Amino acid sequence: MQTSFRVRTRSRTQFIDITGEVQSAVDGLGVEDGSVLVYVPHTTAAVTINESADPDVARDIDAKLSALVPKSGDYRHSEGNSDGHVKSTLVGCSETILVDGGRLVLGTWQGVFFCEFDGPRTRTVLVGTP
Numbered sequence: 001m002q003t004s005f006r007v008r009t010r011s012r013t014q015f016i017d018i019t020g021e022v023q024s025a026v027d028g029l030g031v032e033d034g035s036v037l038v039y040v041p042h043t044t045a046a047v048t049i050n051e052s053a054d055p056d057v058a059r060d061i062d063a064k065l066s067a068l069v070p071k072s073g074d075y076r077h078s079e080g081n082s083d084g085h086v087k088s089t090l091v092g093c094s095e096t097i098l099v100d101g102g103r104l105v106l107g108t109w110q111g112v113f114f115c116e117f118d119g120p121r122t123r124t125v126l127v128g129t130p
Helices: 019-029 055-068 082-091
Strands: 002-008 014-017 033-039 045-051 094-100 110-116 122-128
Touching: 002 019, 014 055, 019 033, 019 110, 019 122, 045 055, 045 082, 045 094, 055 082, 082 110, 110 122
Parallel strands: none
Antiparallel strands: 002 122, 014 110, 033 094, 033 122, 045 110
């Protein structure tokens, strides 16, 4: 069982809080207890769980990833988005989230973030039961 939704990014790198969309997908799937897999089928995007109360946290993560993996470098891939591939690999393309009583089990400050590393683009996020 799975569903999907689209995310439109506005810049080359961007972290977007998609917690509400993931919860809506859980509601639509009718998952009451268990877990869901949130999966991003793109090689230059990712998904992660981190603090959503302070937007500076996502900005700090994005900035640090860009410092660690700069856009320009000694890359052999010729499309100009090698940094996006590396960042996607570091962050990861999926998250498994527990569901209890139909609600995502997240900590007080946690949110689910779509991570864009080669935008702007329109992307797909899949949510399903493992």
